[in-house]
Amino acid sequence: MTDQAKQSKTFPRLQNVGLDGLLITFAERLSDGANRAALAFRGRVEAADIEGITETTTSLASTFVLFDPLKSDLDHIRAQLLALLDGTDWADVPLPQGRRLWRVPAAFGGTRGPQLDEAAKLAGIDRDRAIEEMTSTRVRVLTIGFAPGQPYLGTLPPHWNIPRQSGLTKQVPTGAIAVAIRQLVLFTASTPTGWRMIGQTAFRGFRPDQDAPFTLGVGDEILFAPISEQELTEIENTDQTGLGGATSEVIT
């Protein structure tokens, strides 16, 4: 075994992953700050353009760096990353430039959000208040995963720290919005889930027929614009782009 067996409890923590990976973890638990740190540090690593680094990504609270172990040795990459970390509180560093704010039409409740009432109750508020919060809170793409282009959005106010269901919903449709643990998922494919479905959009995070098939980038923000079920049906019937009526602008 290597010295990595004795894992440090201090953060940020740098650890080797396989032959060509390094993971920089900012916290053991998800917090808004830990996610901001992961996004900001990834931006810093990308900007530093370190020889031998081939790819970077983020999870909820970590930055993941892949490198070519034959072009640049592990110790060298580690040293460069440690130098970049440099005692900075990465949660306070501004997020990278070029992120977009998306305004995404969404219908909440009813047949488009069958578990809205149940979720609102768990959050200790009524359904109108829940819709009001969901359509006035700018949520950030914390990470993209589990399916291509599928965003995990957050973080919602603390009362939305509601658990997943003990059972699975057999199938939620593409475009569904589901909630748990202060996060929303905007599903890019029809799938079973333990998260409660509270709304739906005609927004597609993965559009394989497009040259740029991934609609969102990590760190982008979404503001849901409330529409009726009928309006959503109209968008679904007419939208050719997969954006589902969404518009976006660069966050400045």
Add this chain to the structure above:
Amino acid sequence: MTAALIVRRAGPAMTVQDLGRKGQLVYGLAAGGAADRVALAEGAALLGQSLGLAAIEMAGMGGEFEATQDIRIALTGAPMKADLDGATVVWNASYLMAAGQRLTLGAARSGNYGYLHVGGGIDSKPFLASRAAHLTAGIGKLIQSGDHLPVGTDPLLDQTGNVLIPQDRFSGGTVTVLPSVHTAHFPEDVRARFEATAFERTPRGNRQGAELAFEGPPFSTGEQLTILSECMTVGDIQMTGDGQPFVLLPECQTVGGYPRIGTVTPGDFAKVAQATPGTPLRFEFVTHEQALAAHRPLETLRADMARSVQPLIRDPHRMHDLLSYQLISGAITGWDHIED
């Protein structure tokens, strides 16, 4: 007109594969690509072409193929019963397949993934710089009977009749592993037991992951349910909720919440991908330095294999005629012996 490979009969799990698409992890898409990269290097060496060209990956079972024009073919990976218009074809070799000839590939005799390479590569439309199907992500599709697969331009049409000795990866054995994201979460005695345990592949698995069976208590971190979802990497050995190990294959998710005790080194990855039910596997942690010293990038592997390629018979131009004679069968048996 460009050549096409006509699929007269498709096996149940055939896809176009290459080295996959890098740079998409941040969008939730793993690189994907061929389950057995060594087979891609062998095919490229046999046909004297680039490692990046696409081939047909056949899981468990081949199919029947015909070409619209003369093309070169090579067969690598899991060896399957193979014939060209009824004449036996040897695995790990290249041939000229004349227009109208019928190539018939049967079930895998060992291993899981066999590969049919064509001179010039399969020239289907790339998506994000790769032709690889990634079915779990909704990219590409299974090859179907009746498909016409475009074949790229082949400048080396006269170079056929070569054979190579494949890298042995079909009988399991010791697989070296490096620490992964959660290795330190597993107590030392659990890691020691992991290294001392005999595993074997179960029938459960696909291009996302391969399940392993073993005897003994589950391999647990003791904090299984509280781990935050974290980045995954191909080769990670994941312990699911009940402590059942899965090795993650090229179509794995990019993040996951189950703890991973280690990750298979790139050089031993094909051993796991090609392990069939019952194939014994053992895991051994190595240091980064040891793994790096043993690491042979695919391009090096391809170049070394290209140098060791041998003529299948003395006169490749007469190969087709010769194949109808019994005198070749001795040589075929010889190669079978090497493969097994």
